[in-house]
Amino acid sequence: MTTYQIAAAALLLAATPLAAKTFHITPSDEAQETIQLALIEAEPGDVVHLSAGTYALDDGLSLDVDGVTVRGDGPDATILSFKGQTGAGEGLLVTSDRVLLTGFAIEDTRGDAIKAKGSDRLTFDNLRAEWTNGPDAKNGAYGFYPVESTNILIQNSEVIACSDAGIYVGQSDNIVVRNNRVHQNVAGIEIENSTHADVYGNFAFHNTGGILVFDLPDLPMVGGHSTRIYDNVIVNNDTPNFASPGNIVAGVPQGLGIMVMANRNVHIFNNFLDGNSSAHVMIVGYTQEFTDERYNPLARDVVVRDNVMARGGYDPKFDGGAALAAALGGAIPDVMWDGSAAFMRGDAKIEEAARMSFDAPAVSLNLAVAGADVADAQPSMASARASIAEPAPVMLPEDQPGMTAKPQLAMAD
Structure with a gap:
């Protein structure tokens, strides 16, 4: 292969997007760190898959990578429980674009369940946000809370007991x-x-x-x-x-x-x-x-x-x-x-x-x-x-x- 051909191949490889990855996560004692690490390491097009089960979390999660899907196995199957939350206000904070959140539940956050700020093309689909103790002034203010954003779709979801x-x-x-x-x-x-x-x-x-x-x-x-x-x-x-x-x-x-x-x-x-x-x-x-x-x-x-x-x-x-x-x-x-x-x-x-x-x-x-x-x-x-x-x-x-x-x-x- 000539030097020209090697250079051309390198350029083509650099221009070719890597295949999208799926991070498969299951409930564990390290779920907090595992989920957050996946949200940090994800690249555009990647999926963070949260398998069925209850995830006991004590701090908020955040996503600032564009083009990521966070997917569970259904809002009655994949449950992020923040009942023991001691840090952060919201359960999940999104500050990126072209994000799909689907198929999971967030329960009992100290503040808002899911907040998004400055996002474009953000979709909430087939989610549940709930405070399981019922109506209470101490519950979080908002279930789904996109603000200062554009092209927002919220569909097929359920929210219960926000203050x-x-x-x-x-x-x-x-x-x-x-x-x-x-x-x-x-x-x-x-x-x-x-x-x-x-x-x-x-x-x-x-x-x-x-x-x-x-x-x-x-x-x-x-x-x-x-x-x-x-x-x-x-x-x-x-x-x-x-x-x-x-x-x-x-x-x-x-x-x-x-x-x-x-x-x-x-x-x-x-x-x-x-x-x-x-x-x-x-x-x-x-x-x-x-x-x-x-x-x-x-x-x-x-x-x-x-x-x-x-x-x-x-x-x-x-x-x-x-x-x-x-x-x-x-x-x-x-x-x-x-x-x-x-x-x-x-x-x-x-x-x-x-x-x-x-x-x-x-x-x-x-x-x-x-x-x-x-x-x-x-x-x-x-x-x-x-x-x-x-x-x-x-x-x-x-x-x-x-x-x-x-x-x-x-x-x-």
Whole structure:
């Protein structure tokens, strides 16, 4: 072989990617070190396979390598137990791109079960996050918690007993949350300060509130908009609120189906709601003082259409709710809107058209400004029929890991 041929062969070898590897891991006393070492040594395309069994872990795990799959043998078979956790807040922290997490459970973490930050093309599929002691203020805040990320897919999974939100996506863009079961959380699903989200096919039950779409001030990304909530079953959200005092979701009333706060262009359609005793749909402005000049605290451009709403609003748990229900004939109508189309920024009153469209019985509290005391409400039935264009369906990249997984209906057993 000539020198030229040797050099060419070397170049070809260097340009040829090595075959993907699979790290096979089984439960052992060294599981903590074994799993973390695999997550460090993995290269793009590799699989970390966690065989069936229970892994007793005492510290958090982290993944910062792109293109890795972490795969178990099913969320009832492969269980990462953090009951003895003494270090780190979350069970698993992901800070890389093109990651697929599938087929395992995370239980009893001190903080969040799985957190991702700054990730792109991240998929949660066929997972379970649970605090096995049931609802408790000492439980971790979030089950699945991607933040400041893009192209997020969360599907076919279950989250139980979070002290904040079971599935939370914050300050992110291009999001699909589909066919999950969320129960016994304060909030079942929360989309916060995010843009372009489709939330569909989920079963939210026995939470304090089923599905929340919020926008909050003083975060790096504000101005959440363009969320579609459709084809969900949102029933019997009756768990007393067990969030820590001072947490924003500590103000979510027990018995709430869907809540939109200070967000724009939210479309709620083709859902089934029943047994939500405070209200099926609540639309409100942000109620606390703020100084963030980028922030708009009004809920606006909200559409509620073509839903099936059975019994609801019969025992409201928010301040002034009982008196309001009595004044309205004994129950809160299917949709309750604070009616505010103005807000205060310092001493200045800023007015803005807060367009709404409802095809269900709705009440407006006719509050003068967002955040005004409910005691100042002047309720009247609302007839809101603005023409508001629906956001385009969210399109995730075709090469996103887990896109070939067949979505499953997240219905009751």
